[in-house]
Amino acid sequence: MVHRNASLTPTGRLRLALCVVEQGWSLRRAAERFQVSHTTVARWVGRYRQHGPAGMNDRSSRPHHSPNRTSPEVEALVVMLRQEHKIGPVRLSVRAGVAPSTAHAILRRHGVPVLAACDRATGEPIRRYERATPGELVHVDVKKLGRIPDGGGHKVLGRAQGRANQVRTAGGGYLCLHTALDDHSRLAYTEILPDEKAATCAAFLRRAHAWFASHGITIERVLTDNAWAYRKTTWHTTCTDLHITPRFTRPWRPQTNGKVERFHRTLLDEWAYHQPYTSETQRQAAFPDWLDWYNYHRPHTGVGGNTPASRGTNLTEQHI
Template sequence: MIHRNAPLTPTGRLRLARCVVDDGWPLRRAAERFQVSHTTAARWAHRYRRQGPAAMQDRSSRPRHQPRRTPAAREEHVIHLRQEHRIGPLRLAARTGIAASTAHRILKRRGLPALAACDRATGEPIRRYERARPGELVHIDVKKLGRIPDGGGHKVLGRAAGRSNQQRRPGGGYLYLHTALDDHSRLAYTETLADETAPTCADFLVRATAWFAQCGITVERVLTDNAWAYSKTTWRQTCRDLGIQPRWTRPWRPQTNGKVERFHRTLLDEWAYQRPYTSEAERQAAFPDWLDWYNYHRPHTGISGHTPASRVTNLSEQHT
C-alpha cells in the first residue's frame, strides 16, 4: 500500500525510470526532478532495466529467508486441530505449545477465517448473499414473546414479585410476533398475533403482501423455516393464490433465514426489552413508533448505514 506522503506512485516510478533508462537522463537530474534521493532513483531505474514496467509495483516487505518460522509439520498440526475441533488461537496454542499470536498468524497465512465468520455446524465460511431487487425474496418468521402482566413483570418488580404477579393477574401467557422482511431493502412488516397456527400465518402473509404492494414492492418468493404451519396445505394454497413461490430452509439451518432472525434480535433489544414496561398494552403502544423508526430513520449496518426505506424506489420521499 502506498504511504500517503510517498513522493512516488507506481506511475511516478515508471516516469522516473523511463527518463533515466529510455531518455538517458543522469540519475541526479532525475532525482531532483521527481524530488527523491539519488539512491531511490537508481533503485527504480535498475528494476525497470531488469523487469520492465511490472517492477514498478509495491513488493512485500517479508524477508526471503525466515529461519525462525514455524516448521511446516507443526503448521499442518495446527491446521488439522482447527479443522477437526474448530477452536481458536488460544486453545490451539495450549494444545501445540506455541504462542497464541503464532497460531493466529498461521491461520491467517493459510486463509482461514475467524470462528465467528464460520458456520457452527460445518465449520465452513458463512456465505452471505443479498437479492438484487426488493420483493425478490421475503423472509418470514415468528418470535414467541412473553406477555407483561398488568402492574409489571420481573424487570419492574424483581424476579420473585414479578413471577407472583404473572400468576395472579390476567394477561399472562405468550404472544407471537410475525415478521416479513424484504431481503434486499431490509424493510420489515410485523404484527403481534395470538398464535402461530397455519390459518394465522396464511392470513398474515396476505396482509404483509398487501402492505409491501402499497410500498411499491411485489413479493415474488417467501422463505420460511420448516415449522408445522408453513408445511400445511393452507400455506401452500395461500402462496399459490398470491402468485408467490414458497421456499423453505434446510432442517436445522436457521442461518439461511438469518436476516429476519437478526431483525428479531434487534427488535427485542431496542423495543421489547429496551425499558421496563408496566403492562403489555404500554409495550404494544410503543411498537408502531419503533417500527417506523426502524424502516425510515434507523441506519442499518447491513446495508452500509442506509435506511431500509432508502432502498425502495421513492418510498422515503412518500413518508412524512
C-alpha cells in the same frame, strides 16, 4: 501500491531512470532535479538497467528467508484443532503452544475464515445471498415473547416477584410476533398476535401481502420453516390465492431463514427489552413507532448503511 512516504511514483521513477540512462544525466543532476538522494537515483537506475520499466514497481518487503517461521507440523496442528473444535486464536494458542498472534497468522495463511463468518454447527463458511429485487423473496417467521403482567415483570419488580407474575391469571403467558421481511430491502411488516395457528398465519400473510403491495412491492415467494402451520392446507391455499410460491427451509437449518431471525433479535434488543416496561400495554404501544423507525430511519448495515425503505419502490419519509 506506492508507499505513502515515497518521493516518486512508478512513472516518476521511470522518468528519472530515462534521464540518466537515455539522456546521459549525472546522478547528482538527476537527484537535484527530482528532489531525491543520490542513493535513490542509483537504485532506480540500476533496477531499470536490470529489469526495464517493470523494475519501477514496488517490491514486496517480505524477507526471502524466515528461519523462525512456525514449523509445518505446528501449522497443521493449529488448522486441525480449528476444524475439530471450532475455537479462536486465543484458545488455539494454548493447545498448540504458540502465541495468539501466531495462531491468527497461521489461520490467515491457510485461508481459514474467522468464526463469525462460519456456521456454528458445521464450521463451514456461511454463504450469504440477496435477491435482486424487492418482493422476489419474503422471509416469514414467528417469535414467541413473554407477556409483561400489569405492574411490571422481573426487570421492574425483581426475579422473585417476576416469577409470580408469569402465570396466565396474573397476565403472564406468551404472545407471538409474526414477521414478513423482504430479502432484498429488509423492509419488515410485523404483527403482535395471540397464537401461531394455521388460520392466524394465513390471515397474517394476507395482511402482509396487502401492506407490501401498498409500498409497491409484489410478493413472489415466501420462505418459512417447517412448522406445522405452514404445512397445512390453509397456508398453501392462501399462497395460491395470492399467487405466491411457498418455499421451506431445510430441517434443522434456521440459518436459511437467518434474515428474519436476525430481525427478531434486533427487535428484542431495541424494543422488547430496550427498557423496563410496567405492562404489556405500554410495551405494545411503543411498537409502531419502533417499527416505523426501523423501516424508514434506522441505518441498516445489511444494506450498506441505508434504510430498508430506501431500497423499496417509491417509498418516502425515510431519512437518517
